[in-house]
Amino acid sequence: MKTYYEVLNISSTASLEDIKKAYKAKLLENHPDKTPTPQNPQLIPIIVEAYNTLSDLTRRDEYDSNIQNDHKGKGFNIDGGGLDLYSLDDFTYENGMFLKSCPRCEHSNSMILTEEDLENGTPDDNDGFDIIVQCSSCSLWIQVKYYESA
Numbered sequence: 748m749k750t751y752y753e754v755l756n757i758s759s760t761a762s763l764e765d766i767k768k769a770y771k772a773k774l775l776e777n778h779p780d781k782t783p784t785p786q787n788p789q790l791i792p793i794i795v796e797a798y799n800t801l802s803d804l805t806r807r808d809e810y811d812s813n814i815q816n817d818h819k820g821k822g823f824n825i826d827g828g829g830l831d832l833y834s835l836d837d838f839t840y841e842n843g844m845f846l847k848s849c850p851r852c853e854h855s856n857s858m859i860l861t862e863e864d865l866e867n868g869t870p871d872d873n874d875g876f877d878i879i880v881q882c883s884s885c886s887l888w889i890q891v892k893y894y895e896s897a
């Protein structure tokens with residue numbers, strides 16, 4: 748199943764403005780009232796629901812945690828659906844922890860990965876590992892890819 752972010756074709760850090768633009772664009776493509784050649788008119792209710800959810804900050808936060816819970820249910824075998832991908836190089840190493848400022852709320856160093864977290868990442872198919880981390884300020888989740896240090 749597609750996430751609302753995928754339905755609107757936006758990143759999980761999209762601003763309200765981006766969401767509005769994407770919503771309008773999707774309606775223009777798919778609504779029989781807007782175009783003589785609608786691509787997927789059956790998608791309209793999902794597009795509207797995606798917009799109503801993501802344009803409301805409270806509902807968006809709830810939805811983000813639901814996505815996260817789904818991932819947890821799969822034992823952290825995440826496919827990155829709806830989550831933006833970062834590298835450990837985007838983090839700053841300090842006192843045994845990797846720190847990063849939040850790409851959405853821009854809270855300083857609110858994304859934190861410890862050495863212990865990194866030992867529990869999910870191996871990918873390329874000698875790397877994936878882990879997800881949450882902003883302690885706005886609850887945004889991002890996906891981080893890293894490789895075991897030699």
Ligand SMILES: [Zn+2]
Pocket residue numbers: 849850851852853854857882883884885886887
């Ligand atoms: Zn944040």
